[in-house]
Amino acid sequence: MRRLIPTGFPAAALAAACCFGAIAAAIRLQAFPGLDERVAARIQGWESPWLTPGMIFLSWMGTGLPLVLLTAAIMGLLYRKLGLRRELGLIAFIALGSALLNTGLKHLFRRPRPEVYRLAEATGFSFPSGHSMAAFSLYGLLALLLWPHLRGVAGRTAVLAAAGILIAAIGLSRIYLGVHYPSDVLGGYAASACWIAIVLALYRRLSRTA
Structure with missing residues (x-):
């Protein structure tokens, strides 16, 4: 495996x-009352007939069967085009672990979903956002894996920008559709970033000793 982005994963x-x-403490202690609702209302104020289908599509891509199929397709491309092998198991492990972590955190915090404004239906608890965690895990990890195979600032910047845009768009779609608070999305990003960093730190350590 080529060297990943030179980042201190334990510190990350x-x-x-x-x-x-x-974020979790602010939610529990209600440190910023009404802030979630105000930010959500601002985003939901973007509602329009042309934007709503796109947000529904982004949300649909963010979890379930579409995400599983997309992950499998990306794993196939990485294997065929770049010859990555061990990294395929890494992707699967991070994706599965992210889903299990999200389930555990949701049941730990048991935060109800927003009820005031809904353009889509969703079940289960609200914090952290599963779509946000899944998107960050897949696209964030993909950017890290592609980084050492890209040459030049332009290519690397494009990959990081594309990953960031997809992650942000899927998170925004959940707020726009009224099924998550902004803090759910931010919490999902933070939880997923922590999970990826822990796994990659362990992976690099094991790779050195293998």
């Missing part, structure tokens, strides 16, 4: 864990 995991803890 700690920073992401601190961000998640701060």
Whole structure:
């Protein structure tokens, strides 16, 4: 495996864990009353006949069978085009772990979903957003894996920008559709970033000793 982005993964995991803890504490303590609702209302104010189908499509891509099929397709391309093998197991492990972590965190915090404004239906608890965690895990990890195979600033910047846009768009779609608070989405990003950083730190350590 070529070298990943030269980042201190343990430090990144700690920073992401601190961000998640701060968001969770703010929700529990109601440190910023009404802030979630005001930000959500601003985003939902974008509602329009042409934007809503796109947001529904992005949300649909963010979890379930579409995400599984997309992940499998990306794994196939990485294997055929770049010859990555061990990384395929890494992708599957992070994706599965992200889903299990999200389920555990949802049942730990048991935050009800928004009820005031809905353009889509969703069940289960609200915090953290499963769509946001899944999107961050897949596209964030994909950008990290592609990074060492790209040459030049332009290519690497394009990959990071594309991953960031997809992650942000899927998170925004959940707020726009009224099924998550903004803090659910931010918490999902932080939890997923922490999970990826922990796994990659362990993976690099094991790769050195293998």
